[in-house]
Amino acid sequence: MSFKTWFVKRSPLPEMWREHMAEYYAPKNFNIFYYAGSLLLLMVVLQFLSGFLVLAHYIPSVRDAYDSVYGIMYDVHYGWLMQYMHVDGVSLIFVLLYIHMARGMLYGSYRAPRELVWVIGYTIYLAFMAEAFFGYILPYSNLSYWAGTVITSLFKSIPFIGEWVTTLVRGGSGMSGDTLDRFMALHVTVVFMVIVGLIVFHILYLHKVGSNNPDGLEIKANKGPDGHPVDAIPFHPYYSVKDLFGFGVWLFIFAAIIFYAPTVHHIFLERTMSTPANPLKSLPDVTPPWYLSPFYAMLRAIPNKNGGIILMVVAVVFPFILPWLDRNPVISTRYRPITRIMLIIFFANFLMLAYLGEQPPLPKYFILERVGAVIYVAFFILLPFVSKFEPTRTPPARVRFRAH
């Protein structure tokens, strides 16, 4: 008996390889947006590696946290590489998350039978927000201190138990070393493991129902004599080599950022991250990192703390029910011009909110923030009606694909 037969008899891996790689049939007409998924997987692995390395030098205490983080930058061999990988990696993950979600919305990837793929994926996005938040508290810079104070104070508006929850989250009445202890624990264990677990489920649930494609056609409806969809190709080797090329291009961009513009105009690494926490010196305006700022802009749009928080929670929760809001039999917006225009307005509006969320709280921005919040919510409220009555074009019988 050869080693191979001995191994195959005992291991589930060959079967899993076949099911999820070699014999997972994916539509052949994926376009450039479909790289984002595999790139996210790559980035999570890289964040894990760089995170492990920076964690090995980090001290979670009020006195030493900031100095230990800069100790990595100045004293640890290639510490700057670990640090910049970990810091810039966060922003790049959110770039990819937004591309990935926008692609899903454009081509109707959230539609039946893929509702759960969308719900799990959106939960991963929320978990990444939490992970990023805990992460940028850890260096205990002045931004960490005040952003942590502001964000944890959001819990105060929970009725009745708000104060108690806030104290529990902070580990005291204000930001302290205890906050760093528990945020570090959350950052490196619970939230990270939730993300990894949900990613596994995201992929398993996707492979159960099969991938969508830019034309929104069900490829399983058109099978060849061999029992495989005619418009699909095995994930391995076709998409694995294609993703390998994507990895190369993406790593080139990532490396160019790390080596030549690590702060990216102080968007990826904010200026206030470079000064230690000072409870006596509040920042003139605490703005969240760019990837959270659309929701912050909506929070600010209502000049009442609880009202703003309710709007923000609604804005965060709305995308969960997206699969059940869309009622058109045609899936892809390639054949639904009105929904496509609505989506493009929605995306542009999201970018505008991201910009506004970074601005100082001046009256001239409030009106725009309110318009942005209304457009954001209106998209979800209008979608059930528009999708019911909108005129559509007839999708083709087979996916559109030009051999290349």
Place this chain on the structure above:
Amino acid sequence: MKKYVVWAGMALGLLASAPGAFADNGPKMMAPHYTYNAKTIIAGAKLFATDCMACHSIKFMRYEFLTNDLGMSKADVHKYIMLPTGSNYKGNMVSAMPTDMAHKWFGLPPPDLSQIVRYKSQNWVYTYLLSFYLDPQRPSGWNNHVFPNVAMPDVLALHSGFVNEQGKVLRAGDESPQQFKEQVSDIVAFLRFVSDPSVVQRHDAGPWVLGLLALFIIFAYFLKKEYWRDVK
């Protein structure tokens, strides 16, 4: 293809609009003029050691970085930078001023400047150093347009000259305005280096890393093309 152009345009629009989000308010910022190389940084380091380090630490820096990263000789570091003598060549570049005394003299200890360029931007540091004026109302006798009521006196006044609030020169300095601006620019270049000394290693390794990745991209592209030939 056309739609990718539209998407790329939108993404670029976001990137272009973003720096404005972080613009400083207040007086107009001026930009220092220097070539960012080892020579400028070392010149700035010497000026910093002479004019700034009596009060300000750059605690994340070590003296040996000047040798390792910039190629300054150990003897030069000892001679021009390690003032007062007695500090440790491998140690951090910390000012000799005791914190409690500094508290007494200035009201608050002079801040550490390791990250000042990251925190405030190099234009801010440059403009700040050029914006002092005589103000008899202040305990130090000095005030600043960029940082009103700052505790720091104008330690460079002997070089730049004494200026009143309206910008009138009351007493000329020992350097011409041009020469003075060049020297302040050098200090700013040094502080920029201090805020991220990895720049030397990054720019040394950068072309190799990007070159290897470019090679990888080329191979991966042809591999993909070869496999996808039979996808009709």
